[in-house]
Structures are given as C-alpha cells and as structure tokens.
Amino acid sequence: MNRDFALCVALVAALLAGCNQYERKTHALCGQPPGVEDTHRKEALDIEGKLKAAIPMRGSAGAEGKFVQSIQRTSTQIFRSTGESGFNRAREITEYRSCAxxxxxDSISGERKAILLVELKERIQESADKVRKDKQDCFDAKFAAEKAASIIPYEKTGGADAAGPGWKGGKNKGEETVCATIPPGYQPLGPTKIEPISCHGGRCSDGPITTVKAADGSTNICMKVKAWSESNSGGGGGSRKIRLFGEAERPITKAQTDEMRAACGL
Structure with a gap:
C-alpha cells in the first residue's frame, strides 16, 4: 500500500513538473496568455484541438515549414466559422495557442522558434485579414444586389386642355392634376423629374410638385397643370402635357441586413 502510494505521489510530481516545464517554455516564447483565455476557456480548448490535429508530426521531414502552413490553413478555417463579435478573440487565442x-x-531550437514565431504571427494575421475581407465583400455584394432589387421606376403622363373660344370670344381654361403612384412600402429615391411634352401656344403653367400619402400606404406624387385659350373670337385653344417620372426604393430592414451578415459569417 505504501509502495503504491509512493508511486502515485511520484507520478503526480512528475506530471506537475512536466506541466511547469511546459508553462515555462510557453511563457518564455509567447508571454502571458490573453485575458480571453480565462473567460472563454472552452473556445480556447476547441481552437487548440483543431490546431493540434493539423500540425505535422514532430521531427518529420519538412515539419517546420508544414507547421506554419498547417497553422495558417487551420486558422483560416477557424476565422471563417467565427462571427464578427468574436473574431478578434478567436485571433488572439489562435495566435497564443499556436505559439504554445x-x-x-523540442525538435526545434530556441533560436529557430523565435524566427518561426514571427512568420507564424504574420501568416495568422494574413489569414484573419483575408477572411475578414472575404466576409465583407460577400456582405457588400449581397447588400448591393438586394438594394438594386428594391428599386422600381414610377411614371405618369397627363395634362390639361382648353378649347378655343369660338366666334363668341372669351378665355377658356383647363386644369388637371397629374399624379404618379408609388406602391405601399416604397419611398421616393431622389427628386421627381418633369419632362415637358407640349405647351400649345405657350399658354400653360405648372404648379409645384406635392407628395400625398394615401390611406392604403401608397404615395401619390402630383403636379397641377393648367392651360388656357386665346380670348379673341376665333382664337386658338391651349394645352399642356407633361411626364412625371423617377425611382422609388423599398428600405432594407434590419432583419434583412442581419440575415445577409449571418450568411456571410459576420
């Protein structure tokens, strides 16, 4: 019994010594672990497991070069599966655990480790920058496509007419309100444009553009146009014709934005 107990004590002591030696080596090369190591222990262990599974066997041919390549490849996979809120944390953990x-x-000299560590940090940062750019490019493309799909044109052509006075003389007047309608859920994108089509005899005028929200949620963009005739007997009539046109957009909602961000890993 005493012998078994002594063996257990010796084994525990050896394990503790090994752990202490590992910690000393890690601290000497990598410094203190980042604070997120303590607050996100499970994530740190998960990342370490992925990195361990990827690195080549110690002492194998070309192991040093493969070590850095494997870490970069694995860090890219880790960053792709990490959302923006935890991205910097994952990068810090990946860098520290790779250094550890x-x-x-033990097959690599201390001097060589210092050189490899510089390259290792550069490769991990390259992976982080590329993944972050790829994710942002993905989101920008989706957002641009959604925005383009949310824009529709609107237009309306109309006008007013005033008949000639005939043999009796006197001025006749005509007045109409031309309205282009934007469907519910859309809003004007930029100013409404006016294309003058005709103004017979120069006897016409246009009022200001007005915007009126209808009960069904649609928007009417209107302009009042007028025309008048000559007042002398047998004089000519008047007319005015215009085209209102522009673009309207359906605002992109936060839910749509969140869905696009999630689809791109942000």
Whole structure:
C-alpha cells in the first residue's frame, strides 16, 4: 500500500513538473496568455484541438515549414466559422495557442522558434485579414444586389386642355392634376423629374410638385397643370402635357441586413 502510494505521489510530481516545464517554455516564447483565455476557456480548448490535429508530426521531414502552413490553413478555417463579435478573440487565442504548440516542440531550437514565431504571427494575421475581407465583400455584394432589387421606376403622363373660344370670344381654361403612384412600402429615391411634352401656344403653367400619402400606404406624387385659350373670337385653344417620372426604393430592414451578415459569417 505504501509502495503504491509512493508511486502515485511520484507520478503526480512528475506530471506537475512536466506541466511547469511546459508553462515555462510557453511563457518564455509567447508571454502571458490573453485575458480571453480565462473567460472563454472552452473556445480556447476547441481552437487548440483543431490546431493540434493539423500540425505535422514532430521531427518529420519538412515539419517546420508544414507547421506554419498547417497553422495558417487551420486558422483560416477557424476565422471563417467565427462571427464578427468574436473574431478578434478567436485571433488572439489562435495566435497564443499556436505559439504554445511551437514552444512545446523540442525538435526545434530556441533560436529557430523565435524566427518561426514571427512568420507564424504574420501568416495568422494574413489569414484573419483575408477572411475578414472575404466576409465583407460577400456582405457588400449581397447588400448591393438586394438594394438594386428594391428599386422600381414610377411614371405618369397627363395634362390639361382648353378649347378655343369660338366666334363668341372669351378665355377658356383647363386644369388637371397629374399624379404618379408609388406602391405601399416604397419611398421616393431622389427628386421627381418633369419632362415637358407640349405647351400649345405657350399658354400653360405648372404648379409645384406635392407628395400625398394615401390611406392604403401608397404615395401619390402630383403636379397641377393648367392651360388656357386665346380670348379673341376665333382664337386658338391651349394645352399642356407633361411626364412625371423617377425611382422609388423599398428600405432594407434590419432583419434583412442581419440575415445577409449571418450568411456571410459576420
């Protein structure tokens, strides 16, 4: 019994010594672990497991070069599966845990480890920058496509007429309100444009553009136009014709934006 107990004590002591030696090596090369290591322990262990599974066997041919390549490839996969809110945290953990794995490799000299660590950090940062750019490019493309799909044209052509006075003389007047309608859920995109089509005899005028919201949620963009005839007997009539046109957009909602961000891993 005493012998078994002594063996257990010796085993625990050896394990503790090994752990202390591992911690000393890691601290010497990598410094203190980032604070997120304590607050996100499960995530840190998960990342370490992925990195360990990817690195080549110690001492194998070309292991040093493969080590850095494997870490970069795996870090890219880690960053792709990490949302924006945890991205910087995942990068810090990946960098520290990769350094710890490098520190634990006794087949690489201390001087060589210091050189590899610089390259390792550069590769991890490259992966982080590329993944972040790819995600943003993905979101920008989806947002641009959604915005383009949310824009519709609107237009309305109309006008007013005033008949000639005939043999009796006197001025006749004509007045109409021309309205272009934008469907519910849409709003004008920029100013409404006016295309003058005709103004017979120069006897016409246009009022200001007005915007009226209808009960069904649609929007009417209107302009009052007028025309008048000559007043002398047998004089000519008048007319005015215009075209109102423009574009309307359906605002992109927060829910749509969140869905696009999630689809792109942001």
């Amino acid at each position: 794995l490098l520190a634990a490799d």
